[in-house]
Amino acid sequence: MTSDRAVILVSGGLDSATTLAIARSQGVDGYALSVDYGQRHRAELVAAARVARALGAIEHRVIRVDLSGIGGSALTDANIAVPESSQPGIPITYVPARNTIMLSLALGWAEVLDASQIFIGVNAVDYSGYPDCRPAFVNAFEQTANLATRSGVEGTTHFRIRAPLIDLTKAQIIQRGLELGVDFGITVSCYQADEEGRACRHCDACRLRYEGFAAAGIADPTRYFR
Amino acid sequence: MTSDRAVILVSGGLDSATTLAIARSQGVDGYALSVDYGQRHRAELVAAARVARALGAIEHRVIRVDLSGIGGSALTDANIAVPESSQPGIPITYVPARNTIMLSLALGWAEVLDASQIFIGVNAVDYSGYPDCRPAFVNAFEQTANLATRSGVEGTTHFRIRAPLIDLTKAQIIQRGLELGVDFGITVSCYQADEEGRACRHCDACRLRYEGFAAAGIADPTRYFR
Numbered sequence: 001m002t003s004d005r006a007v008i009l010v011s012g013g014l015d016s017a018t019t020l021a022i023a024r025s026q027g028v029d030g031y032a033l034s035v036d037y038g039q040r041h042r043a044e045l046v047a048a049a050r051v052a053r054a055l056g057a058i059e060h061r062v063i064r065v066d067l068s069g070i071g072g073s074a075l076t077d078a079n080i081a082v083p084e085s086s087q088p089g090i091p092i093t094y095v096p097a098r099n100t101i102m103l104s105l106a107l108g109w110a111e112v113l114d115a116s117q118i119f120i121g122v123n124a125v126d127y128s129g130y131p132d133c134r135p136a137f138v139n140a141f142e143q144t145a146n147l148a149t150r151s152g153v154e155g156t157t158h159f160r161i162r163a164p165l166i167d168l169t170k171a172q173i174i175q176r177g178l179e180l181g182v183d184f185g186i187t188v189s190c191y192q193a194d195e196e197g198r199a200c201r202h203c204d205a206c207r208l209r210y211e212g213f214a215a216a217g218i219a220d221p222t223r224y225f226r
Numbered sequence: 227m228t229s230d231r232a233v234i235l236v237s238g239g240l241d242s243a244t245t246l247a248i249a250r251s252q253g254v255d256g257y258a259l260s261v262d263y264g265q266r267h268r269a270e271l272v273a274a275a276r277v278a279r280a281l282g283a284i285e286h287r288v289i290r291v292d293l294s295g296i297g298g299s300a301l302t303d304a305n306i307a308v309p310e311s312s313q314p315g316i317p318i319t320y321v322p323a324r325n326t327i328m329l330s331l332a333l334g335w336a337e338v339l340d341a342s343q344i345f346i347g348v349n350a351v352d353y354s355g356y357p358d359c360r361p362a363f364v365n366a367f368e369q370t371a372n373l374a375t376r377s378g379v380e381g382t383t384h385f386r387i388r389a390p391l392i393d394l395t396k397a398q399i400i401q402r403g404l405e406l407g408v409d410f411g412i413t414v415s416c417y418q419a420d421e422e423g424r425a426c427r428h429c430d431a432c433r434l435r436y437e438g439f440a441a442a443g444i445a446d447p448t449r450y451f452r
Contacts, residue, residue: 100370101330108326112298131376148323
């Protein structure tokens with residue numbers, strides 16, 4: 001098992017770009033994985049390819065899994081609108097089991113690559129209240145990963161799920177990314193970005209992003225369509 | 227959370243057909259889920275639809291996720307042949323992280339349906355040596371599921387991953403299925419079944435299946451193409 005290879009989940013947003021930069025700064029060969037799950041913000045996937053290339057990933061793959069067949073989220077069901085003001089509780093943009101599904105796909109590719117690390121840009125501070133962004137979830141998935149796999153059974157590796165942003169504020173994530181040379185102008189966070197990757201300014205993802213730039217005291221490179 | 231709804235992973239094979247029959251015998255409303263992961267044995271998915279209908283599932287959905295983009299298995303990589311004799315260790319038909327991926331998708335649908343049970347036909351006795359068929363894996367995934375989800379955070383449910391075949395021999399599975407009225411003639415187990423669902427007789431899945439019928443003392447309804 002080659003421990004200097006890592007699969008990094010790259011969505012095209014600010015958090016995963018910083019996560020890829022952190023992985024690369026630790027000297028790992030980065031294999032970027034994006035999941036096309038039928039999300040309404042297609043511009044994300046275009047941004048993911050740009051981010052993977054700009055940050056020196058060895059390879060970038062997109063796996064398509066059609067979660068619109070499941071629905072239950074504003075991001076995958078065209079009949080549920082993206083809210084433009086904060087709501088209490090877990091928001092309707094939560095996609096059922098999304099991070100479990102994405103980590104599972106990353107685990108499959110990691111096993112094929114002999115990569116022992118999987119990076120995911122989840123964050124439990126300035127986040128949207130999603131259950132699958134918490135440390136307890138990440139730890140539980142790591143245990144599952146080591147029981148689910150050939151290398152787990154054969155004892156040839158221990159998979160590590162790395163969540164380097166988990167304790168950072170959005171401002172700290174932005175600062176860390178800038179230190180590592182991330183160009184946030186090529187990232188797209190908005191849940192309803194237009195085809196050119198311009199943002200709506202009003203959804204939770206936009207709000208967390210511009211508040212992060214403001215708190216970090218850094219000019220926001222985001223382009224808005226309104 | 228409605229505990230009388232369950233998502234059942236149905237592949238079209240003998241084990242998952244029995245699993246669906248067991249779930250139905252416990253009075254749950256069954257929602258059958260098949261995963262089209264680019265497996266070479268496409269006849270499985272046709273069989274899955276037949277099985278779901280015959281055993282009274284409320285609904286049958288197929289989610290497509292293209293694992294051929296990952297490869298690493300004789301079932302998803304056209305360049306790796308299905309072995310026709312037993313090999314020591316974990317066989318090349320093992321699909322990296324397959325059960326983790328399929329359970330994750332089932333979890334997503336279960337959350338949307340308010341179903342608290344997920345059934346999977348894994349078996350740790352007469353099985354192929356796959357890591358993700360063992361009780362420790364099933365238990366670890368159950369823990370992950372309860373941390374990954376809205377209902378886990380809100381405390382409104384406890385997801386149960388049910389693996390009713392896990393301690394049974396293949397002969398016992400066949401006997402249980404027959405008691406519950408399963409017509410095994412409509413199931414397809416072979417890893418390289420032809421378009422009509424006829425089996426090869428030589429792969430691991432065929433071998434486990436015909437040895438099971440022989441041990442149970444029951445006529446094997448499988449149709450072979452050679």
